[in-house]
Amino acid sequence: MFNTIQVICASEKDRTILKGIFRNLGADAVFSNDLNDALSIFEKARPAAVFIADGEEPPAEIQLRELRRVAPFIPVIPLLKRRDASRAVGLMKAGALDCAQSPWTEEELRPLYRKALRLSGTAIELDSTALHRRRRTLALAIAAFFAFAGFAGGLYYGFRKYSPHAPRPHSFYLPYAHPSGIMIKKDSVLISDWYSQGLYEHAIKNFGIRRVTSLPEMTPVAMAASQDALWLAGTNGVIEKRLLDARYTTASRTAAFSPAPDSACFDGLYFWTANSRAGTIVKRMPGDALGEIQTFKYPGQKLSALTCDNRFLWVADPVLRGLVKLSLEDPERIISKTELDVYASKTLKITAMASKDGTIWFAGEDGDKGLAFYKDEPK
Amino acid sequence: MSPNRTDTLIPAIIKTSLDLPPLWGRLAFLSPGEAELVSHFELPEGKVLALTFELGRASFEDLRARIKKALRDGDGYYNYSLVFLDPAQSELLKAAIAEASPPLK
DSSP: OOEEEEEEEHHHHHHHHHHHHHHHHEEEEOOOHHHHHHHHHHHHHHHEEEEEEEEEESSSHHHHHHHHHHHHSSSSSEESSOOOHHHHHHHHHTTOOBBBBBSSSHHHHHEEEHHHHSSOOOOOOOOOOHHHHHHHHHHHHHHHHHHHHHHHHHHHHHHHSSSOOOOOEEEEEEESOEEEEEEEOOSSEEEEEETTTTEEEETTTTTEEEEEEETTTHHHEEEEEEEEEEEEEEEESEEEEESSSSSEEEEEEEOOSSSSSSSEOSSSEEEEEEEEETTTEEEEEETTOOOOOEEOOOOOOOOOEEEEEESSEEEEEETTTEEEEEEESSTEEEEEEEEEEGGGGEEEEEEEEEEETEEEEEEEEEEEEEEEEEEEEEO | OOGGGGSSEEEEEEEEEESSSEEEEEEEEEEEEEEEEEEOOOOOOTEEEEEEEEETEEEEEEEEEEEEHHHHHHHHTEEEEEEOOOOOHHHHHHHHHHHSOOOOO
């Protein structure tokens, strides 16, 4: 309720009494010394009612008249200093709402104050029913939203936590059909394709192609990699050492080896090549010429691809239908043989391999499609 | 009483006894036999009052009435139902009301 009232009272003593009374009544009382003072702040104060202390100058009748001239509908209540019914009725006829009698007390002024504030105009109220309905609807909507969000969040969390994780695909079909070499980088896989004479860089997560580098002057049939270079073996038996820059700039070339290698790898110390038709593995010096150190006979059935790391040589053998592990010191000794389930496909032909961080990567041809996949290194 | 019409109601002086100073209030309803009085002064039911007020051009002094019922509203004002006691005064009142009331069409 709007509770600002204006009190016109010159007497300091009466003011003190009235201040206490109106404070106790909960009124926000604005005091003025006289009518002029009251009128000067009337617009600013915009009181709900005016209380006039009687017995001061100008008389209450004049103050009442002037106040009603400024604000015809404002309740004005003279505070009489003695009980004088005739005067009270006279003031009420002149427009006063009511008159308070002396002594001015909280009990005496309470009904007048409350009636005056109630009279301050038409009671204006929002359609509280509709407002409450809207608020209730809004609150329910918010509660429903949070409930749904919580439920959905819990469901999602539970789904993520308890549902079996979708297995990450371990094999990827390639948009070319004749992969010949594979190299694993930090977050990408580089595959050479002899038919399209290109180097394809794939994102390691989804195997999307990031970059294609054309190799118009050679047909790559094997690829090996070190920390700072890669080697590409051509159909003519020449192995090119290339830098790992944007264009794979050629750094050196070897003489043409015979038989032409179709697999190659670098174990960190020596360079290894293999020829699948001859079934031979050649250990070479890592220099530009890749000079031959020793040739070994593959001890398995058929060598289709070879790779190595700093511990073992790894061979894909389609006759043994598995992955053969050979010793770097004695490649003619099979350390272990692990069956590869991918050989269930009779059309699969593994043509390239790479070893990186305990994972063996394969690339090959499966019918008319190129395929890349990886397996954890056998224990 | 309609709160927003309070200051348009007829002011009246209320005498309760010869020994006490008169009180005041407003007449919320007036008929030749009954009236309703609004005042912030508390009076007991059954008490006889003398009302003085003006109605149109007529003045009434010391119309005797008894408080039939007293009800206090939420603001602390009292609504008194009064019954006029003097038939002669009621007749005068009836004439004044007839004069003050707008003619029926």
